[in-house]
Amino acid sequence: MPTPSYSHGFKARMIQRMAGSEAISATGLSKEVGVSQNTLSRWLREARNLGPTMGRQQRKRAGGPKSSRRWSADEKLRIVMAAESLSDEELGAFLRREGVHETQLSEWREKVREASTDALKDAKRKRSERTPEARKIEALEREIRRKDKALAEVTALLALKKKLEDILGDEDGDTNTRSGT
Numbered sequence: 001m002p003t004p005s006y007s008h009g010f011k012a013r014m015i016q017r018m019a020g021s022e023a024i025s026a027t028g029l030s031k032e033v034g035v036s037q038n039t040l041s042r043w044l045r046e047a048r049n050l051g052p053t054m055g056r057q058q059r060k061r062a063g064g065p066k067s068s069r070r071w072s073a074d075e076k077l078r079i080v081m082a083a084e085s086l087s088d089e090e091l092g093a094f095l096r097r098e099g100v101h102e103t104q105l106s107e108w109r110e111k112v113r114e115a116s117t118d119a120l121k122d123a124k125r126k127r128s129e130r131t132p133e134a135r136k137i138e139a140l141e142r143e144i145r146r147k148d149k150a151l152a153e154v155t156a157l158l159a160l161k162k163k164l165e166d167i168l169g170d171e172d173g174d175t176n177t178r179s180g181t
Helices: 008-019 026-033 037-050 056-061 073-084 088-098 102-120 123-128 132-168
Strands: none
Touching: 008 026, 008 037, 008 088, 026 037, 073 088, 073 102
């Protein structure tokens, strides 16, 4: 039976769980993740031997993980999409290969659901969710449009009045309509 290949990220997380502040035994971790206790113990021994003598870049080249916090959104989305079509048995192997814990996958799935839901909301619903500033801007823009229409109407009336005065002439002049004076 061939030995499974685990990602550097997965190995690093297992080492962290065995050596971190809330350390778990290799036996306990073995039961939890399905990797043999001997393999986990070997990883921990090798990590302790390499430990502080190596720089960060050297540890990375020697098998240090790519932190999940540094994964791009595209990488996370790729993993979520690939995981959706897998059976439970295939999923476990896939997650080990990718170096992703099931809880991370669950978080990423939830974020994908939220983002897709937000993106697919209809415009009417989005309008009701606008910020108070956006609503105030819209109200001010409506007020400006109303005042522009009123100004255009007054301008047209003044233009008509001037044309009427030009046609009829200035009747307010010196002409006296009373007879006898």
